[in-house]
Amino acid sequence: MRIMSKAETAAGAPARATKNAVELDRVAVRFRTRKRDVTALAEVSLTVPMGQFVAIVGPSGCGKSTLLKLVSGLLKPSSGTARLRSQTVTGPRHDIGYVFQRAALLEWRTAKRNILLQAEMRGMPAEQARRRAAELMEMTGLTGFEDAYPHELSGGMQQRVALCRALLHEPPVLLMDEPFGALDALTREQLNIELNRIWRETGTTVLLVTHSVAEAAYLANRVVVMTSRPGRVAEVIDVDLPAEREYSTTVATPEFARVTARIRELLGAGAAAD
Amino acid sequence: MVSQGTTSTSTAASATPAAENSPHAAVVERGRPPLGERAREALERSWRPVAMLLACVAAWWAVTAAELVESYLVPSPGATLDLMVDKWGYIWHHSWVTTYETVAGFILATLIGVAAAVVMVYSSSVERTLYPILLFAQVIPKIAIAPLFVVWLGFGVTPKIFVAVLIAFFPVVIAMVTGLKSVDPEMLQLSATMGAGPWKTFAKIRFPASLPHLFSGLKVAVTLAVTGAVVGEFVGANEGLGYVIQQANGNLDTPMLFAALLVMSALGVVLFVLIELAERLLLPWHASRRADATTTTF
Numbered sequence: 001m002r003i004m005s006k007a008e009t010a011a012g013a014p015a016r017a018t019k020n021a022v023e024l025d026r027v028a029v030r031f032r033t034r035k036r037d038v039t040a041l042a043e044v045s046l047t048v049p050m051g052q053f054v055a056i057v058g059p060s061g062c063g064k065s066t067l068l069k070l071v072s073g074l075l076k077p078s079s080g081t082a083r084l085r086s087q088t089v090t091g092p093r094h095d096i097g098y099v100f101q102r103a104a105l106l107e108w109r110t111a112k113r114n115i116l117l118q119a120e121m122r123g124m125p126a127e128q129a130r131r132r133a134a135e136l137m138e139m140t141g142l143t144g145f146e147d148a149y150p151h152e153l154s155g156g157m158q159q160r161v162a163l164c165r166a167l168l169h170e171p172p173v174l175l176m177d178e179p180f181g182a183l184d185a186l187t188r189e190q191l192n193i194e195l196n197r198i199w200r201e202t203g204t205t206v207l208l209v210t211h212s213v214a215e216a217a218y219l220a221n222r223v224v225v226m227t228s229r230p231g232r233v234a235e236v237i238d239v240d241l242p243a244e245r246e247y248s249t250t251v252a253t254p255e256f257a258r259v260t261a262r263i264r265e266l267l268g269a270g271a272a273a274d
Numbered sequence: 275m276v277s278q279g280t281t282s283t284s285t286a287a288s289a290t291p292a293a294e295n296s297p298h299a300a301v302v303e304r305g306r307p308p309l310g311e312r313a314r315e316a317l318e319r320s321w322r323p324v325a326m327l328l329a330c331v332a333a334w335w336a337v338t339a340a341e342l343v344e345s346y347l348v349p350s351p352g353a354t355l356d357l358m359v360d361k362w363g364y365i366w367h368h369s370w371v372t373t374y375e376t377v378a379g380f381i382l383a384t385l386i387g388v389a390a391a392v393v394m395v396y397s398s399s400v401e402r403t404l405y406p407i408l409l410f411a412q413v414i415p416k417i418a419i420a421p422l423f424v425v426w427l428g429f430g431v432t433p434k435i436f437v438a439v440l441i442a443f444f445p446v447v448i449a450m451v452t453g454l455k456s457v458d459p460e461m462l463q464l465s466a467t468m469g470a471g472p473w474k475t476f477a478k479i480r481f482p483a484s485l486p487h488l489f490s491g492l493k494v495a496v497t498l499a500v501t502g503a504v505v506g507e508f509v510g511a512n513e514g515l516g517y518v519i520q521q522a523n524g525n526l527d528t529p530m531l532f533a534a535l536l537v538m539s540a541l542g543v544v545l546f547v548l549i550e551l552a553e554r555l556l557l558p559w560h561a562s563r564r565a566d567a568t569t570t571t572f
Contacts, residue, residue: 074463094469104460108482108559120478121468149559 020086021173021205022048022071027080029066040066042230043080050172053199053206055216057263058226058234064209066231068175071207072096085172094122097166097204101178103158105150111161112137112146118168129168136164139201140194156187163195167202176208180215192218193247200243213267217259218250225266234266349529354536357529364518369537371514375431375503376541379438380496386439387446387495388488392476394447395454412444417505424510434506434514441502442495449491453484486560489553496549500542515541 029041040063048054056064069075070082073089082089084096105114112133119129137143140160150158159179166174180188192215199206199219210216216223223237239259241250250256307315331351337343338350345353358365390408394401416437423433457480465475507516515534522530553560 072467074466092463092466092469094467096467098464098467100460100464102458102460104458104464106461106479106482108557117478118468121465121470121474151559 019049020047021050021052021084022046022207023081023083023086024067024070025081025083027070027077027082029063029070029075030078039230041070041077042232044226044231044233045080046224046233046236048205048207051203051205052221053208053219054222054224055208055210055220056224056226057210057213057216057267058231059228059267060211062226062228063231064226065177068098068177068207068209071173072098072175095172097169097171097174099159099162099166099174099176099179101181103150103155103162105158105161107150110147110149111142111153111157114150114161115164115168118165122169124169132168132170133164136167139198140164154187155183156191159183159191160194163198167198167204170202171204173205173207176206178209178211181211188212188215189247195219196245213260213263214251216263217256218245218247223259223263225263235262237262346526346528349532354529354532358533358536361530361533365533365537368514368518368534369541371431372500372503372507372516372538373541375434375506375514376438376496376499376545378431379435379502380442380499380545382435383439383442383495383499384446384492387443387491388450390443391447391450391454394451396472401451408444408447411440416441416502417508420506420509423506429510429512431513433509434503434511434516437506438499438502441505442499445491445494445498446488447491449487449489449494450484453487454480456487457483485557489549489557492549493546496545497542500538500545504538 024044024046026043026045027041028039028043031038031040044063044067046054046067056067058064066075070077071084071089071093073082073084073091073093076090084093106117109117115133115136116129118124119126119133137146140163142157142160142164145153145157148157150161153161163179166176180191183191195206196219206219208216208219217239220239223239225234225237226232227234237259240255241253306312334348335351338345338348349357390404394404419440420433420437423436427433427436461479461483462475465479470478503514504516504519507514508520511517511520515538518534519531522528522534
């Protein structure tokens with residue numbers, strides 16, 4: 001890790017405390033395998049203010065997922081510093097919610113008990129957890145499926161359960177790693193609409209890694225476009241759309257067209273268009 | 275399968291209560307089927323194995339009735355059954371001894387096997403250290419090591435339990451190690467972000483996830499435990515089905531040999547079925563996901 005001068009951290013910290021959810025300061029990640037060294041991320045700097053929705057797009061293998069792992073503390077940077085809510089990340093952080101591409105549900109637990117796993121692991125008060133779980137299940141349209149087992153649920157429903165689990169403890173920062181990547185286009189759109197509403201209602205900061213240009217433009221305040229390996233930030237695009245976004249009208253706006261066009265331009269011909 | 279929910283929350287929430295009463299609901303709870311239906315299902319499931327067993331007995335009977343082989347080599351089913359009724363007390367007593375040795379050996383093998391697997395999965399240095407011993411204990415022919423146990427531990431039940439443990443413990447360890455390692459790595463990462471310690475992660479994620487594997491190991495282990503106990507009895511015993519077979523062999527008492535073999539197989543089958551029942555009870559989520567679980571259209 002990069003050594004920072006004491007003055008720099010001390011001066012910076014109080015000012016950031018209220019403003020920034022995530023700060024990445026020239027983080028680089030190099031993996032060593034038996035035969036080769038791979039640089040996944042090279043000198044990435046990014047600041048995400050509290051409450052913002054940031055989408056990260058880029059070609060496969062550009063280190064998008066690695067970026068989320070750095071923020072959550074599941075991975076240590078080779079150099080540079082990751083800060084979450086002004087604290088340098090040194091190990092797995094508990095003040096986040098994490099959603100993976102696969103729902104990663106426990107197949108022996110019902111939908112509701114999968115959501116409550118979060119509470120059990122954290123030792124949250126049971127009554128409060130149950131109330132919050134019921135709220136979230138209603139918010140995501142899971143009412144009526146409380147007692148269904150994961151294998152009885154469709155992919156979209158499973159991902160809704162995973163989302164509820166990630167939101168149960170009201171995390172200030174929600175990390176989503178291609179959460180809708182395995183879903184069909186229609187389900188994906190539905191969940192995008194729901195995510196936009198959940199983000200507005202909870203006010204949580206969201207970092208969303210996605211392959212979908214439309215998803216990024218529809219959901220985010222800012223879209224971070226990354227280059228292929230080694231991953232760098234190619235450009236950060238501000239999305240000038242209101243927080244509340246009706247799907248069909250939003251995707252018809254000139255701003256949406258501008259943002260998606262710019263992302264596609266940056267990603268080049270090889271990008272995944274949906 | 276459950277169909278996809280409705281688009282927005284408001285419609286989903288309002289649609290659900292109505293859907294419960296509607297005949298067109300996606301999921302209709304039917305509850306536990308009535309007794310008659312369950313009996314019919316049980317009959318449907320079990321008539322084939324029963325018919326197969328009866329066919330085997332019929333073939334056995336036919337061979338002896340036609341006197342294709344001398345009756346002192348293969349006794350008729352009737353003669354074997356007569357003997358079993360006649361010597362009921364004798365067979366019962368020795369069966370219990372073997373059952374005791376088998377069950378004790380199996381339980382010990384399970385406890386030791388699971389504990390060893392947990393230690394091995396959590397420490398790769400322990401795994402590397404233990405593996406050679408484990409493999410050595412597995413490849414050594416049990417029939418060859420059994421006399422040593424008799425020398426060390428005498429003619430009581432202890433050496434038989436030892437052989438049963440030795441033979442049954444390997445499949446338990448292998449199955450449990452596989453089970454504990456098969457946990458979704460993302461689930462473990464998730465657990466780390468939930469602030470769960472190693473104990474909670476083990477109790478709520480790793481252990482339950484490993485149970486389907488453990489049970490397949492237990493099914494192999496329980497049948498092997500019967501073999502272990504009988505092998506132990508062969509080498510030196512004055513009780514148990516192995517002893518009965520040795521005695522009957524010496525006296526050319528083939529009806530008693532057949533009777534002992536039948537009881538022995540029955541013991542193995544009953545223990546196996548008990549493990550399967552335990553699996554169904556403890557892991558309904560797993561049983562219903564297996565390929566042989568049927569979903570029918572109507």
